[in-house]
Amino acid sequence: MFGPVESAAVTLQQDAEARGFLAAWAPVDLPPSVVDRYRAWIADRRQAGMGQLARNVEVRLAPRSRLAWARSVLVLAAPHRFPDPGPPPGGVRIGRVGRIFWMREQDYIQRRVQPHLDELKEICHRLGGRCRDYVEQGPLSFRSYGAGAGLGWIGRNGMLLHPEWGSYMTLAVLLTDFEVEAAPEHPFRCGRCRRCLDRCPTGALLGDGTLDANRCISYWTTQHLDLIPPEVWDGLGSWLFGCDECQEVCPWTPEAERFWEGYEPEPELAHPDLSDFLTLPIHMFAQKYAQSAFERAGRPRMARNALIVLGNTRDSAYLPLIRMGCEDPSPLVRATASWAAVRVGGRQEAERLLRDPEPLVCNEARRALEFS
Incomplete structure (x- = not known):
């Protein structure tokens, strides 16, 4: 039997999955190893000119420093390994573009992802919870939460790898005040592959x-x-x-x-x-x-x-x-x-x-x- 909080978390996850997302829960507190690794990465200036990654590090690594009520993260993944539509006729079409940019960002996020998030937030509120959503570029460690939720593992390419969807995933999260248990760690399946x-x-x-x-x-x-x-x-x-x-x-x-x-x-x-x-x-x-x-x-x-x-x-x-x-x-x-x-x-x-x-x-x- 689930208690009321566990039941609410399960209901919210099931509603997300019914909309086509991969969905799983992670505690809002990141493991110390993840925090230390990110701090070392910033200290080595591996972020290049992306200064935003070095700002507000405390919020990025510990969201409860700003949202004290947050206890858990519902991680949502949507695939974007779209089939190649092929080049239009004419023009100079010799430049390659990353697959995630094959769609209009605001159209994809605002029309395809955000409406689901808005409805999931309403469901969360009806279940008696508090929540806040972020998509891709918010001040959070999306891939780390995905790994913490057991959706996959961080591969040698630095991407969150899912055993069926690979790494072509748009990630969103709902921070909630539901208490959840940490998911089992997904095994590292890169093996010897380089x-x-x-x-x-x-x-x-x-x-x-x-x-x-x-x-x-x-x-x-x-x-x-x-x-x-x-x-x-x-x-x-x-x-x-x-x-x-x-x-x-x-x-x-x-x-x-x-x-x-x-x-x-x-x-x-x-x-x-x-x-x-x-x-x-x-x-x-x-x-x-x-x-x-x-x-x-x-x-x-x-x-x-x-x-x-x-x-x-x-x-x-x-x-x-x-x-x-x-x-x-x-x-x-x-x-x-x-x-x-x-x-x-x-x-x-x-x-x-x-x-x-x-x-x-x-x-x-x-x-x-x-x-x-």
Whole structure:
């Protein structure tokens, strides 16, 4: 027999599972080993330029320091290993995009995930509980809670791995005041496999379930705000936004599947036309990519990334498009274009940028010419 609190927790979990989530409970207090590991990671500055990960560490590692009533976490996982919709016709579609960005973020979260969370919060209240929800980017250690709930284990790629869904999961949590027992720890099932470590082009994976964001392709293409150092370019390869290398090679990665009937990834997000980021006016860019991760990053940063992909081809056929980057209003884009131009044989374009009014652009053009 369950007591009233245990019964309420079971009911809430069952309602979440009925909506298509994987759901499991974890205590709100993280194990000391997790806390120590995160503090050491921050002390080693492995978070790169993501300063938010080093702020409010006490809240991230101990939510009860802010929400004293919290006792447990209902971890919810939704798969996002969507099938590849294939590229639309036309355009320059040579940049790769991480699968999680194949959908419009606000549309996916606000229309597909958040309504379920709102209803689950109402159910929690009717059951006599208090709760608060977070999705993906809240100040919590989502993957650690997923492991603490027994949903999987932290793999060598630093991802939460589920034995059926792999690591392609969008995570959300409900903090509640229900008392729950800690779930049995899921066994570590990576064994001797090192595919993710061997596949990572930049050596960002440290082998202990953590990564060095200073080397991570996803960090550079989605989080870094400024010029991407040329010495990083080769490792980025054709990745335009995000990176799935360590997930694609993982033996636990399942076949592509659909989640929530009627929702499909968008071809224009999975295989974007790189010329959009160098030719579209800002208002047209914002309109076409509204509510997507591309809009969140902004046109200049997407143009920066596109130029790196084009430059990495070493193909002079892309010089006309790179030339447009050399004339872009953004100094960030022009500075990046100087390196891309030199890489595809366009020294003259870089030489013209030596007279640019922005010191950043002049300096990068000079460096690119000297390096070549």
